[in-house]
Amino acid sequence: xxxxxxxxxxxxxxxxxxxxxxxxxxxxxxxxxxxxxxxxxxxxxxxxxxxxxxxxxxxxxxxxxxxxxxxxxxxxxxxxxxxxxxxxxxxxxxxxxxxxxxxxxxxxxxxxxxxxxxxxxxxxxxxxxxxxxxxxxxxxxxxxxxxxxxxxxxxxxxxxxx
Amino acid sequence: xxxxxxxxxxxxxxxxxxxxxxxxxxxxxxxxxxxxxxxxxxxxxxxxxxxxxxxxxxxxxxxxxxxxxxxxxxxxxxxxxxxxxxxxxxxxxxxxxxxxxxxxxxxxxxxxxxxxxxxxxxxxxxxxxxxxxxxxxxxxxxxxxxxxxxxxxxxxxxxxxx
Numbered sequence: 296x297x298x299x300x301x302x303x304x305x306x307x308x309x310x311x312x313x314x315x316x317x318x319x320x321x322x323x324x325x326x327x328x329x330x331x332x333x334x335x336x337x338x339x340x341x342x343x344x345x346x347x348x349x350x351x352x353x354x355x356x357x358x359x360x361x362x363x364x365x366x367x368x369x370x371x372x373x374x375x376x377x378x379x380x381x382x383x384x385x386x387x388x389x390x391x392x393x394x395x396x397x398x399x400x401x402x403x404x405x406x407x408x409x410x411x412x413x414x415x416x417x418x419x420x421x422x423x424x425x426x427x428x429x430x431x432x433x434x435x436x437x438x439x440x441x442x443x444x445x446x447x448x449x450x451x452x453x454x455x456x457x
Numbered sequence: 458x459x460x461x462x463x464x465x466x467x468x469x470x471x472x473x474x475x476x477x478x479x480x481x482x483x484x485x486x487x488x489x490x491x492x493x494x495x496x497x498x499x500x501x502x503x504x505x506x507x508x509x510x511x512x513x514x515x516x517x518x519x520x521x522x523x524x525x526x527x528x529x530x531x532x533x534x535x536x537x538x539x540x541x542x543x544x545x546x547x548x549x550x551x552x553x554x555x556x557x558x559x560x561x562x563x564x565x566x567x568x569x570x571x572x573x574x575x576x577x578x579x580x581x582x583x584x585x586x587x588x589x590x591x592x593x594x595x596x597x598x599x600x601x602x603x604x605x606x607x608x609x610x611x612x613x614x615x616x617x618x619x
């Protein structure tokens with residue numbers, strides 16, 4: 296059975312208990328969370344979110360540049376007025392350089408991806424500061440509160456960085 | 458109190474019950490889910506995911522092109538071997554065109570963003586097919602099972618499209 300088929304089965308029990316069919320499209324808590332795609336992080340459980348609360352934007356690393364399109368839509372069309380960036384300990388983005396991954400992709404596919412940045416980082420806390428600053432300084436992003444955290448995959452806790 | 462401060466408070470109760478401190482970095486179920494950032498969707502609850510299971514990539518619309526960097530990292534470095542795309546009913550991406558949003562951003566910021574695509578769509582099921590095809594045909598993406606669903610925000614159910 297594919298994982299997709301397992302999702303279909305699991306979804307049936309979610310549907311049987313579903314009571315959130317009348318939520319509004321704009322996030323009730325007017326916040327966009329930018330957080331890593333890492334499998335170990337459950338943003339809803341760890342940050343106290345429920346359906347309808349927040350836009351949750353996830354990508355490899357929780358990088359701001361990669362989230363810009365989504366944040367513009369979130370703010371300009373759907374009214375969010377706060378951004379929270381969350382990176383985490385033991386992140387895969389700490390384990391490689393752009394040149395490492397470009398080499399792997401070229402070796403495995405034959406395609407040259409030297410123009411491509413995979414947005415890795417070598418300093419976790421600095422990566423949070425960089426991404427908070429990116430949002431604070433980007434002229435396409437509203438002047439709203441932006442804060443940054445590190446999530447600890449060993450303890451489930453978040454620590455404020457900026 | 459900012460929403461970020463509310464997250465800090467909510468996180469304390471998550472930490473007090475946290476038992477998942479020894480999970481591996483690679484996703485246990487070897488799947489990457491590409492799903493919209495919409496506030497009404499809880500991917501973990503609605504698809505039966507728990508911490509450690511899956512990469513969850515979220516952006517406005519759950520668009521494939523925007524997820525490519527993350528999917529490459531997910532597959533080449535962290536071993537996922539299946540992709541599940543999930544778009545949803547009542548999506549904000551159905552409510553505007555690129556020119557609409559370019560006009561709003563230019564009016565509100567003074568910056569010309571005519572080079573920018575916000576990746577809206579006018580046909581929900583076709584958008585799922587398009588994004589499944591994008592992954593199936595992209596030479597940088599592994600030849601793995603890719604399926605596509607529509608999530609119904611009124612019922613919590615997923616429907617297979619492709």
